Amino acid sequence: MLNEMMHRPIVMEKIVNYMRTAQLPFDGGVGELEAYANERGIPVVPHETAKFIDLFTATIQPNQILEVGTAIGFSASLMAQHLSSEGHLTTIDRYPDMYERAKANFDRLGLSDSITMIEGDAADVLPTLDGSYDLIFMDSAKAKYIEFLPECMRLLKMGGVLIIDDVFQAGTVLDDESEIPKRVRKIHRKLNELFETVLNSKRHRSCLVPLGDGLLMIRKESEEYFEAIEKE
Numbered sequence: 101m102l103n104e105m106m107h108r109p110i111v112m113e114k115i116v117n118y119m120r121t122a123q124l125p126f127d128g129g130v131g132e133l134e135a136y137a138n139e140r141g142i143p144v145v146p147h148e149t150a151k152f153i154d155l156f157t158a159t160i161q162p163n164q165i166l167e168v169g170t171a172i173g174f175s176a177s178l179m180a181q182h183l184s185s186e187g188h189l190t191t192i193d194r195y196p197d198m199y200e201r202a203k204a205n206f207d208r209l210g211l212s213d214s215i216t217m218i219e220g221d222a223a224d225v226l227p228t229l230d231g232s233y234d235l236i237f238m239d240s241a242k243a244k245y246i247e248f249l250p251e252c253m254r255l256l257k258m259g260g261v262l263i264i265d266d267v268f269q270a271g272t273v274l275d276d277e278s279e280i281p282k283r284v285r286k287i288h289r290k291l292n293e294l295f296e297t298v299l300n301s302k303r304h305r306s307c308l309v310p311l312g313d314g315l316l317m318i319r320k321e322s323e324e325y326f327e328a329i330e331k332e
């Protein structure tokens with residue numbers, strides 16, 4: 101379960117170390133959860149990404165948040181702190197052990213009323229959801245991002261933002277496929293498909309952010325999906 105990409109920085113190592121040490125830890129239970137995860141190598145967003153998500157979520161004060169990939173509930177707890185008073189967060193994980201651990205953490209942090217957990221594969225769960233989310237945070241199986249993208253775009257409200265985590269694979273996503281070990285070729289191909297689809301589009305604003313192993317952020321600006329890519 102270790103996220104090896106977390107230890108293979110995509111920006112200068114001293115900058116990563118600075119972002120992880122100079123930016124204060126989070127207060128209270130959320131900070132304890134982050135420390136617990138990091139001490140045990142449980143794959144949660146690295147501190148620099150968490151700081152960004154914290155500031156971004158505090159700024160937009162979302163009413164509805166959807167997360168794909170709960171793990172033990174660190175990023176969900178972080179975001180849930182900034183829900184508007186009527187707000188709600190829904191988080192999906194397919195791994196029963198993570199579900200139980202996240203549930204215990206949400207109970208302990210007093211967040212159970214504002215968080216709904218769904219146990220299952222996002223491929224099955226996403227098509228069953230309705231609603232219009234202000235923020236979707238996708239942090240699950242990387243090869244599936246391109247498959248989940250249409251559902252996430254459908255579920256976003258106009259002007260809502262999708263944040264996709266870990267898109268650079270320590271920079272190897274930009275290498276030629278022949279240089280990629282066979283066992284991770286599918287992830288490489290699918291992430292490149294994701295980039296082609298999103299970055300070439302004029303329908304939705306998007307931005308790559310080199311935090312952690314890289315974020316891809318997309319703001320929904322049309323009811324239409326990304327335009328088909330015309331290949332020469």
Ligand SMILES: C[S@@+](CC[C@H](N)C(=O)[O-])C[C@H]1O[C@@H](n2cnc3c(N)ncnc32)[C@H](O)[C@@H]1O
Pocket residue numbers: 143144145168169170171172173174175176192193194195198220221222223239240241244
């Ligand atoms: C990197 S961890 C999530 C970390 C969490 N967002 C945090 O920062 O606190 C990824 C999680 O996604 C879950 N996951 C991976 N693929 C999934 C899928 N297709 N459907 C649902 N959950 C999935 C895994 O079980 C794992 O717990």
